[in-house]
Amino acid sequence: MSDLVNRIEKRIKEKGTNFKRVEQELGLGNGTIKRWSTQSPRLDKLVPVAEYLQVSLDYLVFGSSVSETSTNGDRPDLEAEKERQGLTCDGLPLSEDEVDLVAMYRLLPPSHREEIFDLVYFKYKRHVEEKKASIYSTYFDGSEDEESGPAGSREARDGTA
Template identity: 75%
Template sequence: MSIVDRLQSIVKERGTTFKQLERDVGLGNGTIRRWEEQSPRLDKLTKVADYLHVSLDFLVYGRSVSEPAASSKLELDLRAEKERGGLTCDGLPLSEDEVDLIAMYRLLPPSHREELFDLAYFKYKRVVEQKKESIYSTYFDGSEDEKSGPAGSREARDGTA
């Protein structure tokens, strides 16, 4: 929405016209309509904003400076979720990382929440049941020595066998 569109909305809301507004603030006839093609001078825009009792930020951006831009809204939502916290699990307070995870989870759409939950459950089940079903466990058992597989032992692979 442009400055002229916002002004049109305000003028219509107040039951007046651009012609009357221009006359009241000392602008030439048709000045506001020309703002669709060329940027208004600050002194003229300030007169209009003062007369209509709106901020320059509202006329130019459609919002006041104190309202966050859309990109920072997500950060504020995340911070608000964390501050609402005071969260505990099994009677213990959550760490900052855990609180961050919960806050981010809450901000996700339901389909993404389900996907994240499935991943966490998969990892949890694997750790709790100590399953080694991945191909990775075929070659590595957590120690420095790898198990033999297609590449053979470390000595054979490194040429020191």
């Protein structure tokens, strides 16, 4: 079994339950969790398992950082938790979307991470350098009532094409 499934199994045993019961209570298909030893889990399936087992995604995926859920079942203050864990950028706590993006990024294999990093870097660089001109602007000027294609370009309309 994978480390992920082993960590889940360990927590399931500590809670005195079993895979089948956890899957039933979370609305997962029979055998879903054990399949994660050979298939990457979807984040929307992994998050409820982590919450049910009262552990962090970091713990399940990487084996560190057990979530600090209080004994009475209350969840910790998310903003305080983000700050405590250092989930900030430019001194501000990350938004839920940003935290989700980081979690999804961490779950990707290294080759996919490189691809995502390159894409984000390209978009960032284009934004910073304000390179707004693109081939798209050759065909469209922003109005919705025009046909696509070279004949509808600004140059063709102005007689310069």
